[in-house]
Amino acid sequence: MTKFTKVVAVIFGLITAATAQADWTMNMRKGATDISHDIFDLHMIVLWVCVAIGVLVFGVMIWSMIYHRKSRGYEASDFHESTLVEIVWTVIPAVILILLAIPAGKMLIDIEDSSNSDMTVKVTGYQWKWEYEYPEEGISFFSNLAASSREAAGLKAGVNPATVDHYLLEVDNPLVLPVGKKVRFLLTSNDVNHAWWTPDLAIKKDAIPGFINDMWATINEPGIYRGQCAELCGRDHGFMPVVVVAKTQEDYDAWVAEQKGAAAAKAEEADKEWSKEELMTKGEEVYNTSCASCHLQTGEGIPGVFPSLIGSPLTIGDSIDEHIDVVLNGKSGTAMQAFGNQLDDAELAAVITYERNAWGNNADGDDKQIVQPSMIKAKR
Amino acid sequence: MNAHAVDAHDDHDHHGPDKGLMRWVRTTNHKDIGTLYLLFSLLMFFVGGAMALVIRAELFQPGLQFVDPNFFNQMTTMHALIMIFGVVMPAFVGLANWMLPIMVGAPDMALPRMNNFSFWILPFAATMLIGTLFVEGGGPAAGWTMYPPLVLQGGKSFPMLIFSVHLLGISSIMGAINIVATIMNLRAPGMTYMKMPLFVWTWFITAYLLIATMPVLAGAVTMLLTDKYFATSFFSAAGGGDPVMFQHIFWFFGHPEVYILILPAFGIVSQIIPTFARKPLFGYASMVYATASIAFLSFIVWAHHMFTVGMPVVGELFFMMATMLIAVPTGVKVFNWVSTMWRGSMTFETPMLFAIGFVIMFTIGGLSGLMLAMTPIDFQYHDTYFVVAHFHYVLVPGAVFSIVAAVYYWLPKWTGHMYDEKLGRLHFWLSTIFVNVLFWPQHYLGLAGMPRRIPDYAVQFADFNMISSIGAFGFGLSQLLFVVVVFKAIRGGQQATDQVWEGAEGLEWTLSSPPPYHSFSVQPEIK
Structure with a gap:
């Protein structure tokens, strides 16, 4: 190891140590399918074509900026059109594009052919x-x-x-x-x-x-x-x-x-009678996975977008039926989706029980606020 | 003595501006309205920029540090809407107002009262748009592209969004009609179409794009409105509609819109480079034809924004090839600019620096655009930070740099004072360095797999995001320098000559600096 590579290695080590799992991936992944490999290869070809065009164009510009400047006493010439040159730099890019479009088109047809799947x-x-x-x-x-x-x-x-x-x-x-x-x-x-x-x-x-x-x-x-x-x-x-x-x-x-x-x-789980503690524990779990994105873990929601569940007419009092209906079937015209086909009876019973008893919604500990899987089954 | 007194009397009482605030409210003068447009745009630049900084601050590190994801989405949505409709479009219209009548040798715009109206709609539309952030539920959060069904989940901000888009569209259409009317009717004798300066040409074509596409946007958002409130189902599959149809209609507006944001920039750069290369523009006619070709092609490439929606393969092939074709006229333009510089006698004042920065960085954005045009690889790039890097390269060091270049170029003409060249150059170098620190790493993020429009990301994306955020704050702060330079020049400074720049050509340089209140009261003769 030369001194230089050692220094580079140390600097690199420091950076990577500082940023833990981070890495400095700069390119597309080759991927795990034949198609992904083809796409990667085409990506690299187009990338190098672009780099070549860039080097050419910017090279001419930079050369010009260095040598054709007034401060070096360069006199401006007066040429300002050439049909031949215009045709050349219209045709050459067009040819390059056609050469790129052919493999891309073939690949596209291959990608879009999902027939004969296993x-x-x-x-x-x-x-x-x-x-x-x-x-x-x-x-x-x-x-x-x-x-x-x-x-x-x-x-x-x-x-x-x-x-x-x-x-x-x-x-x-x-x-x-x-x-x-x-x-x-x-x-x-x-x-x-x-x-x-x-x-x-x-x-x-x-x-x-x-x-x-x-x-x-x-x-x-x-x-x-x-x-x-x-x-x-x-x-x-x-x-x-x-x-x-x-x-x-x-x-x-x-x-x-x-x-x-x-x-x-x-399926067996859904048929048994659940205790309030079991429902609350499972309900909290389901709530945090399926509901907390909108109504937040605190149940407060976001005013004007996602309603609060705390003290809502839907989550307290005699509203069990409506509550089950909204969770099962969703509410059209809003972001509230139908959970009937996403959660099973036990999960639905648990989460509705949780919503009716958490955050002080059932401060009196009223047992009528407990929902059993069988009640969900009856509503489906 | 008598004749002199009569002249002075006319100038001040009948043809001069009102005094105080009412001058600006009631003005029908193209320069006053141009100034209003430009100042409005400058203000919105900082509003939209502040939103960008909220985004970059949240993305500085993985994890959520500052804002809720819902607010983050509001910021990405509003940042785009404000930067497009509040900054770049009004800035170009402002430049057109100031310069078009002068460049074609006219006394004013063709339709001065409509000119006043088209500006004064803007502050109200912008206030309504920004006001959405203060209503219950916050601003629109479905992206500036307003795709249904997501946008229909919006709360009270939704109708405000739709109406402000309507108003912004009306303002743009009126501005565009005015520009077409001015160019067609008020050109000085002898100024044939093929003698018009390129800034006039590119705006002429842009105006037609605006007239053709703004009503399409208005129609699309109106259908959203009726879908939400009047139970229509244009875009709801449940009612027999099609959510993808919105995307087709939107991008039929949206792609020409991309060129609305860049064609005037082409015109500006085509004015500036010959001036500082002291050499006529190479290939004037091919520049005009290339602009027209780009404008035409812009109408038949829209679906390249939506390669992943599941189009038939024939459609994908067509849109891929049509899109790749745009590289040809765009290439012609870049080659023409480089040839204009070639064997010129160049100096590098601030406008030239920004124009060269434009050519280089716009070309980088153009090349990544070519990569994105190729459907199979777009399946990987689509909706990642690679796209974010691409369109910010064409819009920030592209469109925004051209606007800044134009301001530096014409500021001595407008104010009669030279700006502070040292600060101007400092502004250029800071902007250029930071804009690359900001957007270059986003190419890597996109290729490595980071989707756009996310408030938080996996830890492997941490380093480049941090670099990008540092660039963002550097770029944002550097723009304060621009404000300093502009206001310094307005307040005073070295008196500018009529010619201003040694190599400048065109009618604007025959007028005094600053020009008289009514530009050409006697039409100049063009040989």
């Missing part, structure tokens, strides 16, 4: 989470920002994001896919526009309510690939990551079997 996953955007459905397997689940990130992401939370594992890029339930299979994604949305994007899978596509878009990817290597929502979708747009876990076919099959077992266990 499996399908339906991705639905919600404010602010993703739902993944495997129609062939009958599996579906929601993917929320991980609790560790959520806690650190509060305003003035006092948690150093660098200490959180994959801050803002971690979820509770990742999308699990097998490697080597052509997966077709069907994208849609439940509320506003979102965009589903994992840089390693290269393609980004909008999830639009009422429409279904499709895209595909064949992942080459097992691994965890992280991305984010890429279309502004409201307050927590920055807090709905995409995490894709690619597994070998064997591991994937095992995961599918496990998911099917878990669904059966969950």
